[in-house]
Amino acid sequence: MPARTPLFTPVAFVGAGPGDADLLTLKALRLIAAADVVIHDRLVSADILALARPGAQLVAAGKEGFGPSTPQAVINSLITGHALAGARVVRLKGGDPVVFGRLDEEIEAIEAAGLTFEIVPGITAASAAAAAIGQSLTKRGRNAAVRFLTGHDMAGFADHDWRMLARPGEVAAIYMGKRAARFVQGRLLMHGADRATSVTVVENAARPNQRVIATTLDRLPADLDAAALSGPALTFLGLAPRAAEARISQSRQEFA
Numbered sequence: 160m161p162a163r164t165p166l167f168t169p170v171a172f173v174g175a176g177p178g179d180a181d182l183l184t185l186k187a188l189r190l191i192a193a194a195d196v197v198i199h200d201r202l203v204s205a206d207i208l209a210l211a212r213p214g215a216q217l218v219a220a221g222k223e224g225f226g227p228s229t230p231q232a233v234i235n236s237l238i239t240g241h242a243l244a245g246a247r248v249v250r251l252k253g254g255d256p257v258v259f260g261r262l263d264e265e266i267e268a269i270e271a272a273g274l275t276f277e278i279v280p281g282i283t284a285a286s287a288a289a290a291a292i293g294q295s296l297t298k299r300g301r302n303a304a305v306r307f308l309t310g311h312d313m314a315g316f317a318d319h320d321w322r323m324l325a326r327p328g329e330v331a332a333i334y335m336g337k338r339a340a341r342f343v344q345g346r347l348l349m350h351g352a353d354r355a356t357s358v359t360v361v362e363n364a365a366r367p368n369q370r371v372i373a374t375t376l377d378r379l380p381a382d383l384d385a386a387a388l389s390g391p392a393l394t395f396l397g398l399a400p401r402a403a404e405a406r407i408s409q410s411r412q413e414f415a
Contacts, residue, residue, distance in 0.1 A: 170238055170248045170269055172256040174281015177365040178204040182287070187279050195246040198237050202253025202391050204366065216241075231261060235268035242274050253391070255283040259309055259334050283307075285332035288361035288393040292371055293401035302330040302397070310336030310343065310394075318346075324396065325352035333394040340394070341380040347396075352376055357399035363390040373400050 171190045176182040183191075191197060191210050199208060201221030208217055218237060220229045242248045252260045256278055269276050285307060289296050296305045306324070308331050309317050316339045324331055325347050336343060337360075348354065354377035362370040368390065374382040376396075 167242055167245065167274055168247045169275040169277050170242050170250060171277050171279060172250045172252065172260075172262060172265070173279045174255045174283075175199070175203045175207050175251050175253050176282040177254060177284055177287035178202070178207070178363065179287075179365040180204070180206040180210065182282050182365060183207065183210075184279060184281070187281065190249050190279060191251065193247060194249040196241045197249045197251050198234070198241070199251040200253055203251050207251070216246075231264055235265055238265060239268055239272040239274065242269070243272060252281070253284075255281045258283045258285075258307060282365075284334060284364055284391070284393040287364040288332070288359075288395065289398070291361050291364050291369060292359055292373075292395075292398065294395075294398050296330065296332070302328055304330075306331040308333045308336075310334065310339035316342040321346040321350040325350040327353065328397065330395070330397040333396060336394040337383060337388055337392050340383050343394075343396075344376055344379050347376060357395075357397060359395040359398050359400060360386075360388070360392050361395070362386075362388045362392040364393060366390075371400055 171194075173187045173190055175187070188210060191207070192212055194211060194215055196216045196218060197208070197211050198218045198220050201219070211217060220234045220237060238248060238250055250265060254260070256262050257280065262278070266276060285296065297303060308319055310333050311317050323329065333339070333343065354375065356376040358374050358376055358379050360372040360374070360383065362372070370386070370388070372382055372386050
Protein backbone atom coordinates (compact mmCIF):
# COMPACT_ATOMS: atom_id res chain seq x y z
CA MET A 160 0.00 0.00 0.00
CA PRO A 161 1.59 3.36 -0.99
CA ALA A 162 2.47 5.82 1.75
CA ARG A 163 -0.08 8.56 2.31
CA THR A 164 0.91 12.01 1.10
CA PRO A 165 0.61 14.62 3.90
CA LEU A 166 -2.30 16.99 3.36
CA PHE A 167 -0.25 19.98 4.47
CA THR A 168 3.38 21.01 4.06
CA PRO A 169 5.27 20.71 7.37
CA VAL A 170 5.83 24.00 9.16
CA ALA A 171 9.57 24.74 9.12
CA PHE A 172 11.15 26.22 12.23
CA VAL A 173 14.26 27.83 10.80
CA GLY A 174 17.21 29.32 12.65
CA ALA A 175 18.22 32.67 11.14
CA GLY A 176 21.46 32.76 13.11
CA PRO A 177 22.88 36.00 14.54
CA GLY A 178 21.94 38.15 11.56
CA ASP A 179 24.67 37.71 8.94
CA ALA A 180 22.99 36.14 5.91
CA ASP A 181 26.26 34.37 5.04
CA LEU A 182 25.91 32.33 8.23
CA LEU A 183 22.60 30.73 7.21
CA THR A 184 22.63 27.01 6.46
CA LEU A 185 21.92 25.97 2.89
CA LYS A 186 18.71 24.30 4.03
CA ALA A 187 17.57 27.47 5.79
CA LEU A 188 18.23 29.49 2.64
CA ARG A 189 16.29 27.01 0.50
CA LEU A 190 13.26 26.99 2.80
CA ILE A 191 13.16 30.80 3.16
CA ALA A 192 13.33 31.21 -0.63
CA ALA A 193 10.47 28.73 -1.16
CA ALA A 194 8.13 29.92 1.62
CA ASP A 195 4.72 31.45 0.99
CA VAL A 196 4.62 32.95 4.49
CA VAL A 197 7.59 33.86 6.70
CA ILE A 198 6.62 34.56 10.31
CA HIS A 199 9.68 36.15 11.85
CA ASP A 200 10.82 37.55 15.16
CA ARG A 201 12.39 40.96 15.72
CA LEU A 202 15.98 39.64 15.74
CA VAL A 203 15.91 38.52 12.10
CA SER A 204 17.91 40.97 9.99
CA ALA A 205 16.60 42.78 6.93
CA ASP A 206 19.28 41.08 4.80
CA ILE A 207 17.83 37.68 5.67
CA LEU A 208 14.22 38.74 5.14
CA ALA A 209 15.25 40.00 1.70
CA LEU A 210 15.99 36.38 0.73
CA ALA A 211 12.27 35.56 0.71
CA ARG A 212 10.82 35.16 -2.78
CA PRO A 213 8.88 38.04 -4.38
CA GLY A 214 5.27 37.80 -3.33
CA ALA A 215 5.96 35.95 -0.08
CA GLN A 216 4.09 37.31 2.92
CA LEU A 217 6.40 38.56 5.70
CA VAL A 218 4.71 38.61 9.10
CA ALA A 219 6.45 40.32 12.03
CA ALA A 220 5.74 38.50 15.29
CA GLY A 221 8.43 39.75 17.62
CA LYS A 222 8.95 39.65 21.34
CA GLU A 223 11.03 41.95 23.52
CA GLY A 224 11.78 41.38 27.18
CA PHE A 225 9.94 44.00 29.26
CA GLY A 226 8.84 45.63 25.97
CA PRO A 227 6.26 45.37 23.19
CA SER A 228 5.56 41.76 22.29
CA THR A 229 3.21 39.74 20.13
CA PRO A 230 1.27 37.41 22.46
CA GLN A 231 2.29 33.78 22.08
CA ALA A 232 -1.31 32.74 21.42
CA VAL A 233 -1.42 35.13 18.46
CA ILE A 234 1.85 33.72 17.07
CA ASN A 235 0.53 30.17 17.43
CA SER A 236 -2.63 31.18 15.59
CA LEU A 237 -0.67 32.83 12.77
CA ILE A 238 1.44 29.72 12.24
CA THR A 239 -1.42 27.22 12.31
CA GLY A 240 -3.83 29.45 10.38
CA HIS A 241 -1.51 29.95 7.43
CA ALA A 242 -0.42 26.30 7.41
CA LEU A 243 -4.01 25.03 7.50
CA ALA A 244 -4.80 27.33 4.58
CA GLY A 245 -2.22 25.39 2.55
CA ALA A 246 0.69 27.85 2.70
CA ARG A 247 4.32 26.79 2.99
CA VAL A 248 5.13 28.39 6.34
CA VAL A 249 8.56 29.22 7.71
CA ARG A 250 8.70 30.28 11.33
CA LEU A 251 11.97 32.22 11.25
CA LYS A 252 13.72 32.70 14.58
CA GLY A 253 16.88 34.63 15.35
CA GLY A 254 19.74 32.37 16.42
CA ASP A 255 18.78 28.73 16.91
CA PRO A 256 15.11 27.77 17.37
CA VAL A 257 15.98 25.31 20.16
CA VAL A 258 17.70 27.93 22.37
CA PHE A 259 15.30 30.26 24.24
CA GLY A 260 12.96 30.30 21.26
CA ARG A 261 9.63 29.17 22.80
CA LEU A 262 9.79 26.32 20.33
CA ASP A 263 7.86 23.81 22.43
CA GLU A 264 4.83 26.06 22.79
CA GLU A 265 4.61 26.50 19.03
CA ILE A 266 5.15 22.81 18.32
CA GLU A 267 2.32 21.95 20.73
CA ALA A 268 0.00 24.30 18.82
CA ILE A 269 1.03 22.74 15.52
CA GLU A 270 0.45 19.20 16.75
CA ALA A 271 -2.91 20.18 18.25
CA ALA A 272 -3.91 21.43 14.79
CA GLY A 273 -2.95 18.10 13.22
CA LEU A 274 0.06 19.58 11.42
CA THR A 275 3.65 18.37 11.17
CA PHE A 276 6.92 20.29 11.44
CA GLU A 277 10.65 20.22 10.87
CA ILE A 278 13.45 22.08 12.69
CA VAL A 279 16.45 23.64 10.95
CA PRO A 280 19.16 24.64 13.46
CA GLY A 281 20.89 28.01 13.28
CA ILE A 282 24.01 29.52 14.82
CA THR A 283 23.08 30.63 18.32
CA ALA A 284 24.15 34.01 19.73
CA ALA A 285 26.64 32.46 22.17
CA SER A 286 28.61 30.83 19.36
CA ALA A 287 28.62 34.01 17.26
CA ALA A 288 29.62 36.17 20.22
CA ALA A 289 32.42 33.80 21.24
CA ALA A 290 33.77 33.93 17.69
CA ALA A 291 33.59 37.72 17.80
CA ILE A 292 35.93 37.90 20.80
CA GLY A 293 38.26 35.13 19.61
CA GLN A 294 37.41 32.74 22.42
CA SER A 295 36.23 29.17 22.87
CA LEU A 296 33.18 28.52 24.99
CA THR A 297 35.09 25.70 26.69
CA LYS A 298 38.82 25.34 27.26
CA ARG A 299 40.93 22.65 28.87
CA GLY A 300 42.17 23.82 32.24
CA ARG A 301 39.65 26.67 32.38
CA ASN A 302 36.12 25.31 32.13
CA ALA A 303 34.72 21.92 31.19
CA ALA A 304 31.17 23.26 30.96
CA VAL A 305 29.35 26.37 29.83
CA ARG A 306 25.89 27.41 30.93
CA PHE A 307 23.33 29.06 28.67
CA LEU A 308 21.11 31.28 30.84
CA THR A 309 18.29 33.73 30.27
CA GLY A 310 18.32 37.10 31.97
CA HIS A 311 14.58 37.07 32.47
CA ASP A 312 11.62 34.75 32.22
CA MET A 313 7.83 35.18 32.34
CA ALA A 314 7.99 36.10 36.04
CA GLY A 315 10.70 38.78 35.67
CA PHE A 316 14.43 38.52 36.24
CA ALA A 317 15.41 34.85 36.17
CA ASP A 318 16.98 33.11 39.17
CA HIS A 319 19.78 30.58 38.77
CA ASP A 320 22.28 28.63 40.85
CA TRP A 321 24.24 31.75 41.77
CA ARG A 322 26.52 29.95 44.22
CA MET A 323 27.78 27.69 41.44
CA LEU A 324 28.05 30.54 38.92
CA ALA A 325 30.08 32.60 41.42
CA ARG A 326 32.87 30.02 41.58
CA PRO A 327 36.21 30.91 39.92
CA GLY A 328 36.54 29.58 36.37
CA GLU A 329 32.82 29.33 35.65
CA VAL A 330 31.67 30.46 32.19
CA ALA A 331 28.10 31.40 31.34
CA ALA A 332 26.39 32.92 28.32
CA ILE A 333 23.50 35.11 29.39
CA TYR A 334 20.83 35.78 26.78
CA MET A 335 18.53 38.80 27.14
CA GLY A 336 20.68 40.04 29.99
CA LYS A 337 21.02 43.80 29.39
CA ARG A 338 18.24 44.89 31.71
CA ALA A 339 19.13 42.19 34.22
CA ALA A 340 22.76 43.33 34.57
CA ARG A 341 22.40 44.91 38.02
CA PHE A 342 20.31 41.96 39.25
CA VAL A 343 22.90 39.45 37.99
CA GLN A 344 25.75 41.45 39.52
CA GLY A 345 24.01 41.63 42.89
CA ARG A 346 23.20 37.93 43.03
CA LEU A 347 26.73 36.91 42.08
CA LEU A 348 28.42 39.24 44.57
CA MET A 349 26.03 38.07 47.25
CA HIS A 350 27.27 34.53 46.65
CA GLY A 351 30.96 35.38 46.77
CA ALA A 352 31.94 36.13 43.17
CA ASP A 353 35.14 38.08 42.63
CA ARG A 354 34.41 41.68 41.62
CA ALA A 355 37.26 41.43 39.09
CA THR A 356 35.59 38.54 37.22
CA SER A 357 35.75 39.20 33.48
CA VAL A 358 32.45 40.04 31.79
CA THR A 359 32.07 40.69 28.06
CA VAL A 360 28.96 41.99 26.35
CA VAL A 361 28.66 41.54 22.57
CA GLU A 362 25.99 43.62 20.87
CA ASN A 363 24.79 42.69 17.37
CA ALA A 364 27.17 39.73 17.13
CA ALA A 365 28.33 38.97 13.56
CA ARG A 366 26.66 42.08 12.13
CA PRO A 367 28.39 45.15 10.62
CA ASN A 368 27.42 47.24 13.69
CA GLN A 369 28.80 44.71 16.19
CA ARG A 370 30.18 46.17 19.43
CA VAL A 371 32.19 44.49 22.18
CA ILE A 372 32.21 45.86 25.73
CA ALA A 373 34.92 44.26 27.87
CA THR A 374 34.35 44.93 31.56
CA THR A 375 34.28 43.30 34.98
CA LEU A 376 31.50 42.17 37.26
CA ASP A 377 32.16 45.22 39.44
CA ARG A 378 31.74 47.68 36.55
CA LEU A 379 29.10 45.82 34.52
CA PRO A 380 25.98 47.98 35.13
CA ALA A 381 27.89 51.27 34.86
CA ASP A 382 29.65 50.27 31.64
CA LEU A 383 26.41 49.07 30.08
CA ASP A 384 24.70 52.35 30.98
CA ALA A 385 27.58 54.27 29.40
CA ALA A 386 27.49 52.14 26.24
CA ALA A 387 23.75 52.76 25.74
CA LEU A 388 23.24 49.50 23.88
CA SER A 389 20.21 49.37 21.61
CA GLY A 390 20.65 46.05 19.77
CA PRO A 391 20.44 42.42 20.90
CA ALA A 392 23.30 41.57 23.23
CA LEU A 393 24.89 38.44 24.68
CA THR A 394 26.68 38.66 28.04
CA PHE A 395 29.58 36.36 28.86
CA LEU A 396 30.39 35.77 32.50
CA GLY A 397 33.98 34.60 32.94
CA LEU A 398 35.22 35.41 29.41
CA ALA A 399 37.25 38.37 28.18
CA PRO A 400 38.15 39.09 24.55
CA ARG A 401 41.36 37.27 23.68
CA ALA A 402 43.41 40.49 23.38
CA ALA A 403 42.11 41.81 26.71
CA GLU A 404 42.74 38.45 28.37
CA ALA A 405 46.37 38.58 27.21
CA ARG A 406 46.80 42.08 28.71
CA ILE A 407 45.29 40.96 32.02
CA SER A 408 47.60 37.95 32.15
CA GLN A 409 50.66 40.13 31.42
CA SER A 410 49.70 42.64 34.14
CA ARG A 411 49.35 39.87 36.71
CA GLN A 412 52.80 38.54 35.82
CA GLU A 413 54.33 42.02 36.16
CA PHE A 414 52.88 42.50 39.63
CA ALA A 415 53.57 38.94 40.82
